[in-house]
Structure formats: structure tokens, C-alpha cells
Amino acid sequence: MQNEELIKQALIARENSYSPYSNYKVGAALLTKPGKVYLGTNVENCGYSPCNCAERSALFSAISNGERDFEKIAIVGSSNGIAYPCGVCRQVIVELAPNIEIICAKDENNYEVLKINDLLPHAFTPNDIK
Ligand code: THU
Numbered sequence: 001m002q003n004e005e006l007i008k009q010a011l012i013a014r015e016n017s018y019s020p021y022s023n024y025k026v027g028a029a030l031l032t033k034p035g036k037v038y039l040g041t042n043v044e045n046c047g048y049s050p051c052n053c054a055e056r057s058a059l060f061s062a063i064s065n066g067e068r069d070f071e072k073i074a075i076v077g078s079s080n081g082i083a084y085p086c087g088v089c090r091q092v093i094v095e096l097a098p099n100i101e102i103i104c105a106k107d108e109n110n111y112e113v114l115k116i117n118d119l120l121p122h123a124f125t126p127n128d129i130k
Contacts, residue, residue: 001031004108006074011107013039013054014076020044025078026054030062033069038062055089059096072101074111082106090120098125 006029014027021044028040040058044051052060055075062070073093077083084104085093093100094116102119105111116123 001035001037003072003074003103003111003113006031006037006072007076007103007105007108007111009037009039010054010074010076010105013041013058014078017041017054017078018043021046021048021051026083027076028054028058028073030055030058030073031071032062032067033071034067036062036067038065038067053086053089055085056092059092063096070097070100072103072113073097074103074105076105076107080106082110082112085119087120090116091124094120094123094125 009029010027013029014025017025019025019042026042030038038058038061040054042054075083075085082104098116102114103111
């Protein structure tokens with residue numbers, strides 16, 4: 001699947017955002033190696049700390065459905081710029097999808113493709129606790 005198509009899926013996921021506190025909507029679309037797409041959005045809570053980011057929603061949904069191999073993930077926010085994953089999501093990506101292509105996007109015409117090492121150098125990984 002082309003990057004632009006995956007970004008369009010992330011834009012669709014963003015429509016489901018539950019973000020009454022920040023009013024910042026985020027959408028993620030995760031493509032597995034077998035070719036299935038899992039959508040995720042940010043889900044907030046009046047208790048604030050239980051908030052979940054779009055990227056983690058997508059990854060946890062895919063893992064919950066038995067997926068383990070991931071090709072790329074597109075992320076869109078709702079500000080004027082490109083959306084980059086937060087620190088917590090970077091840590092989750094390095095754990096669950098260390099080789100994934102991360103498409104940080106504003107829309108289909110404005111995006112950057114990065115690897116987790118670009119976003120989280122010298123990461124703490126599962127190897128570090130062996
Ligand atoms: N958010 C994401 O969904 N992904 C990120 O990588 C950055 C932050 C969400 C969390 C919260 O619902 C809102 O954006 C504002 O932080």
C-alpha cells in the first residue's frame with residue numbers, strides 16, 4: 001500500500017478521536033506485513049492519565065488480534081504541522097515494531113518517513129534486560 005493511501009486511512013481514524021479535553025485529534029493507520037490495516041485514535045479521559053494515543057491504540061489493537069509483523073504506520077494530528085509520535089509511543093514502537101516505517105504526516109501531500117532510530121536514538125530495548 002502506498003504511503004498516501006495509509007495516510008488517508010489515518011485521516012479517517014482521526015474522525016473517531018475522543019478528545020474533549022485537548023481538542024487535539026490524532027489518527028493512526030498501521031499496515032501489517034500480511035497487508036491488513038488497523039486504525040487507532042486518541043482516547044482521552046477526565047482523569048487525564050488514562051489517555052491513550054492514536055499510535056498505541058492502533059498497535060495494541062493489532063497485537064490483540066494476533067498480529068506481530070508490521071510494515072508501516074501513518075500518523076496525523078490536527079495542528080498545522082506534521083505529527084510526530086510522543087515519547088511514550090516511541091518506546092512502544094521500539095518494543096513492538098522496531099523495524100517499522102513511521103510516516104509522520106499532516107496530510108497525503110505533507111509527510112516524512114522515519115525509522116524509530118531517528119526518533120529514539122540509544123533506545124532502551126528488550127535486549128537491555130537480558
Ligand atoms: N496524542 C496522540 O494521540 N499521539 C501522539 O503521539 C501525541 C499525543 C494525543 C494524546 C492526547 O489525546 C492529545 O494528543 C494531546 O496530547
